[in-house]
Amino acid sequence: MRLTNVARMDTRPGRLSSYSVTVSAPEGSPLPVSFDQNRHVSFGSRPGSWMAAAFSLEHPSSRDEVAAAWHAVIERHGTLRTTFSWADAGLRLNPVRIGPGGWEQLAPVHARPVAEISLRAGSADVAPAGPTAPDDGVLTAEEVRQALRAHFDAVCDPFAAPSHRLCLLEPEDGSPPQVIIGADHSHVDAWSLLVIIRDLTTCLRDLQTGRPPGATLPAAEPFAAHTAALEARPAPPEPLVERWREILDAGGGVMPRFPLPLGDLSLPQPEVVEVRDVLDPAQLARLEAHAIAHGVRLIAVAVSVMTALFAELGDQPLRTVFPVHSRDERRWFDSVGWFITNAVLENDDPSLEASHRAVKEAIGLGSQPLAPIMRPYGGMPAEPGMFAMSWLDHRRLPIAVDEALRPQHVSAVISTDGVMIWFVINETGLHLRCRYPDTPEARVTMPAWLDALETRLRETA
Template structure:
């Protein structure tokens, strides 16, 4: 699956139809299940910062031939009926947040009038506008679907607000919707209920994300001397009593987001990724901790800062109840990159991977419990948190033919007051999506940082585990780094 943002999505023009769920009158009722910690955090951000609050994400795939509209209509309804996260939304007041629920049987799929687009730019602008309008955390339902038809093939897109899904959910959604749709196409009559039931029986138990939210709310607070809470407290002390922040100047004041900038690039091709993997393993690390170490080396080359604290998301799907569930089923973990005095990649990687192993021992403690336990020892200064995500799509089920499907994970472009990074590994190698404020300072900083990150990774691949020198002189003489970054 190729990870990108809507402004970089190379979608071929065609005829666009939107497919949206419409509840019947009286189908929506209040639920006593509170939002999860992640949902609450997201909804509070949306309420406080109305500008750019629609942090939607979408899955897209291509299929050959002509779109079968009746089959897709039924496929969407069956897909929605499986996942209770798609039956819920929220009403956010000044002091209260109420979960709303609906009976999927009291709904129907409404299609828009088809509209033809002749350019990729116009099509992207249209989808961004529609997805941003519909997939808003303060609307209900906060998701929609779209198709783009052409003479010989078509694209199916599923877009959701972040309250409803995480990145892993997009893989599940893409695979399930495709499987249901293609199974229905093979049925001579869609009214053949036994045949439809046979298609659905091939899918596993989807689990219940709403049940997860209920259990999270009932989770007991860890005791004061819980070593996992102490580790979080130590991490926040390193960060100065707040969430970690990207250490290079981005040209924005904390808590005052600017329009978002984005960068999508290939870090290493398949061959170099395999080389980098072997080097990291030989040094006792992994691809993920190796890239984090390279990021730390880059920051160190600009600032001399040897410690780089950040957070990374961890999915919680080891519990079989949530293995096939769609929802925001992630928690956050802390990690600290520590660069050795000689800026040696291998030695620094050993420190990073040791921190990563400690982070994995914190499993079982939710961010809600961490915040409650530490109380005023943590203050929130920025809207965003400096984080780096890593997904190896090769290890996720149903991704073997993603290249053939032209599968994409597409994110909205909103606002930002910090930098965030998404690393993805596929059969094609390693790619990176970056999100940051779209300011002159941030753009200069990110060009220099990403250029240097690219240099470090390739130098590691070329030399193996060897010291990485300073890049100050290289940047001073390069056209890309003309003028040192403002840090």
């Protein structure tokens, strides 16, 4: 699965449509809100708070078939049937009922607004669609990217009802459609995108062959149950709380910041995104064999290289926010939700053994709920320049998606005041994706740092 953003995603010319469901008024008692959901949604409505999965279907499929499969997916996953709202007591997560909706055709973002077309019965509450399509309805690939960005920025808002949307691109050349599903980050993580692709393609195949959609898929526990399970845990052990205190004190009371010059970050800047294919499958195999020979995993090699680079370029240790997934039980593996907690990875010794220990400690720091640990700080304390590193090895995940579907993890285009780097490993090799602010200083610092990181990894391989 390729990690990209909406300005770079792989798509084709064609007709782009969006399917909007109908949503009932909140029903039932509010559900628990996770630490990360509260932090994310409390920032308010804003463009770019979403992520998306894009993939091609195996066979030609009608809009009605795709919509029916999507409804089956929504019924499987509780978080896709919830909405956020403000109340006197604070943020509320409300269960809702999802009903049939209708399709609208999207167009270049500069076109004039028109009403929605082809609405099904009962969908009168759906908002107007937005721009009209050209006479023939065909968008260029770049127009598709622009339309998706504008559309998801508008409809995948943290407070939208719902905050997810299914889009369908029907290529001009008649090849099978491309599906793009966007959702506000409060309801999905990277693993969830794989679950959504697997579930929708399975449900669609079932519908087309006369089987009940999703009958063979594993049961999917709702994300709210995971939040409740975390809230029910005992208080974190004092040694772990003390270690968090030490880490934050070392960073001046805030989460780690990138230690090399980034320039003026008093205001968020437009993002720069670099995607690099670092190692091919043969090189990756050699690097992995090197790690195994030293009794460590591949991630320890990357941590070792970054530790050495920061020592050489800035005389600083490696200190980075390190997302850790919280799917710590098998029952969460097939669920959609934001099953992520944050840790800090700290290392000043580039040896593989020390790097391995640093990764192990970071995973331990992320094994406990963050809410009680961060409460004295008023939430996760962050300042401009925050540095985060994500490690995504798709080969180790229990959810497999066929690469023939050309799956893509599509991020939004945003403004940023920090640095985020993703190491993505799959059957095609090791890839890097990095996001950083577009300042004159960062335009010098970051490409040089990424060049050095890429070179070291290749030399080690």
